[in-house]
Structure formats: structure tokens, C-alpha cells
Amino acid sequence: MQRVHDDSAHLDxxxxxxxxxxxxxxxxxxxxxxxxxxxxQMECSDYPYPELIAANYxxxxxxxxRKSGAKVR
Structure with a gap:
């Protein structure tokens, strides 16, 4: 490892x-x-795009x- 020789000459x-x-x-x-x-970053990149998650939701x-509305009628 290279030593820094700025002020280290007079330090103990x-x-x-x-x-x-x-x-x-x-x-x-x-x-x-x-x-x-x-x-x-690698863990986060494994997930699909947030827009796709929102659209799927x-x-x-x-x-x-629709399914619950059809049963009620």
C-alpha cells in the first residue's frame, strides 16, 4: 500500500x-x-416495472x- 508523505514525516x-x-x-x-x-440495485431490478404492477392491480x-356486481344483481 502506498504511503502518503504529506505530514507523516514528523508524526510518531x-x-x-x-x-x-x-x-x-x-x-x-x-x-x-x-x-x-x-x-x-440487483434486487430492485428483479421486479417488473411499477407501471405494470399498477396496471395489473x-x-x-x-x-x-364486475364479478361481485354480477352476483349481487
Missing amino acids: SKTRRKLEDQRRMQYRRAIEDRAEQRRL LLSSKAVR
């Missing part, structure tokens, strides 16, 4: 290690967040009303 080793660990953890969290985002509710 404990502080330098702590900063490196913070950078590593930040990088690791970014990778995990990206993986979670991709997983959620409206058509099925009309059919149910």
Missing part, C-alpha cells in the same frame, strides 16, 4: 499507524457500501368488482 509511529488504519477503514467502508448498493380490481 503510533499516530502514523492510526491515520493509516483510518484511511484503510474508510476505503473498506466505501467498498462495502458500494457492494450493498449494487446488491440492492387496476385490471384485477375491475374484474373483481
Whole structure:
């Protein structure tokens, strides 16, 4: 891993290690967040388009009303 040499020359080793660990953890969290985002995107893309879901719901509710209306008469 490449070290950043900006102000780390005058820091003691404990502080330098702590900063490196913070950078590593930040990088690791970014990778995990990206993986979670991709997983959620894949799950959401498995569902059909919302417009089709709404259209199917409206058509099925009309059919149910017709059937229930025919029985009442």
C-alpha cells in the first residue's frame, strides 16, 4: 500500500499507524457500501416495472368488482 508523505514525516509511529488504519477503514467502508448498493440495485431490478404492477392491480380490481356486481344483481 502506498504511503502518503504529506505530514507523516514528523508524526510518531503510533499516530502514523492510526491515520493509516483510518484511511484503510474508510476505503473498506466505501467498498462495502458500494457492494450493498449494487446488491440492492440487483434486487430492485428483479421486479417488473411499477407501471405494470399498477396496471395489473387496476385490471384485477375491475374484474373483481364486475364479478361481485354480477352476483349481487
